[in-house]
Amino acid sequence: MNVRIEWIYRTSKGAETFFHSEEMPAAQVLLFAEDMGRTGRVKSIVFIDRFDSKWSLKELKGYLKGIETEPHNVKVYFDGGFDRATFSSGLGCVIYYEQSGKSYRLRRNAPAVALTSNNEAEYAAFYLSLQELELLGVHHLPVQFIGDSQVVINHLREDWPVIEKGLSNWADRIEQKMKELGLQPEYNLIPRKLNNEADRLATQALNGIEITAVSEVSGDL
Structure with missing residues (x-):
């Protein structure tokens, strides 16, 4: 904070x-x-x-x-990919956090079906990150959400209106989960090249490679 x-x-x-x-x-x-x-x-x-x-x-x-023994100073990178040829999607998120005086990185990805666009995959990746935060026990804290999707970031910032019904449903689910966890979100839009970790995870999920890993990291988050 x-x-x-x-x-x-x-x-x-x-x-x-x-x-x-x-x-x-x-x-x-x-x-x-x-x-x-x-x-x-x-x-x-x-x-x-x-x-x-x-x-x-x-x-x-x-x-x-x-907060010493709970996850804090949380930064979340998210990305979603959509293959138009197969109508399959890959979701990825990377969560950096501190706990008990140490810094950690959680990497998680997942395939997804029944999505219809890259924008919807981006929303689904964001929601995946919220599920991971819940599993980590992150609640009632400020959290930075970082991504390269202008649609998702600007929608959640309320800079752009949500017109498509499918995306509006995702935005409502995200807002509800945010309230349940008591999160205080900050949204940061970054160039795609700076979101390469989450992008790689989303691509791996599209290729059938699923990853869930937590590792200790050194230096500032």
């Missing part, structure tokens, strides 16, 4: 002014807040998440402690 700090600073002579920071990861914000607190010059401090909810220092510490 990313938050920004808002605080009132008081000088030794009693003059006060207001400051605010840019958004930063909550753990990093906590380090700054504790350091500022040691100066004795901060009259009040509050933390604001991207949904404009306010957190106290105690609440932020409690949040960070509570």
Whole structure:
């Protein structure tokens, strides 16, 4: 979760002014807040998440402690492929997350039938990722969803209207699952070449190769 700090600073002579920071990861914000607190010059401090909810220092510490052993800092890449010749589809998703001080990558793909377009396959891949998040125990957290489908990303952002009934049904299913899990989604549209992991998984599913794997990764997610 990313938050920004808002605080009132008081000088030794009693003059006060207001400051605010840019958004930063909550753990990093906590380090700054504790350091500022040691100066004795901060009259009040509050933390604001991207949904404009306010957190106290105690609440932020409690949040960070509570998620230590649960999956958090979650990023989801998704992609769907559709073969017009065979009317078969392949779905792929890659989920990066942190848990108990370590970073992990989950790769999952699946074939699909009864889909009628590449856009529908993209929606189905997104829904597959939600099912995997549910199995991981991800709930009531901000999650980044990253894909190269302009249709899916712009529909879910509500930048574009959903006109086709088939796609509207998928959007409704996704919205319902989001509510059930209490997720706070952020949607990021990226070029296809930056979505190669999920794309490869979708292609492998089309070719009959199914993959479910979790591995530990090093470095920042």
